[in-house]
Amino acid sequence: MADPYFFGYGSLVNLATHDFPNPHPAQLKGWRRAWRHTDLRPVAFLTAIPDPESQIEGMIAHVPKNDWAALDEREWAYDRVPTTHAVTHPLTHEVEIAVYAVPQGRHTEPSNRHPLLLSYIDVVVQGYLRTFGEDGADRFFASTDGWEAPILNDRAEPRYPRHQQLKPVETEFVDDRLNRLSVSIVQTA
Structure with missing residues (x-):
């Protein structure tokens, strides 16, 4: 039986946010990242969207004993989608890989009422910086849609539940x- 793994493309790239074993950098072909809102959450978050022309970098990690319960709870607003054959990774044994994504039709564009959280962006970019370096973090920005959405500056009081302390350089x-993308950052009330 193949070992179960997940492919993370957002906060799961940041190893400080979880303790799933055997993490490795990987690439997912045929998908792209996008900031989206769903009625299941008050703010926008990342999802993966099928796109045959795209490829995104991320992290795979093992799901011990095929026990998806903790990860399903963490990713409760998403569906778990099999993507084994779309993932390039360094493992040499047989694995089954899934990605979490919100199905088309169940998400909308972010808005002033449902902004992106800067504390969430910080966590994701920190993960990319630490795993893929500055070039990889730049590829994260380039391969993610939705940067025209408003971003709520919640750094002083982070709303993202797995927020991390960034180093000043991060x-x-x-x-x-974000400045290069000319994003709209709004301050918390």
Whole structure:
């Protein structure tokens, strides 16, 4: 029987947010990232969207004993989608890989009422910086749609449940890249 793994493309790339074993950088072909909102959450978050022309980098990690319960709970607003044959990874044994994505038709564009959280962006970019370096983090920004959405600056009081403390150089990187994208950052009330 093949070992179960997940492919993470957002906060799951940041190993400080979970303790799933045997993590490895990987690529998922035929998918793209997008910031989206669903009625299941008050803010926008990342989802993977099928796109035959795209490929995204991320992290695979093992799901011990095929026990998906904790990960399904963490990713409760998503569906778990089999993607084994779309993932390029360094493992040499047989694995089954799934990605979490919100199905088309169950999400909408972010809005002022449902913004992106800066604390969430920080966590994701920190993970990409630590795993893929600055070039990889730049590829994250380039392969993600939805940067025209408003971003709520919640750094002082993070709303993202798995927020992390960034090093000053990481914060500067995030701020610089968001500035290059000319995003709209709104302050918390």
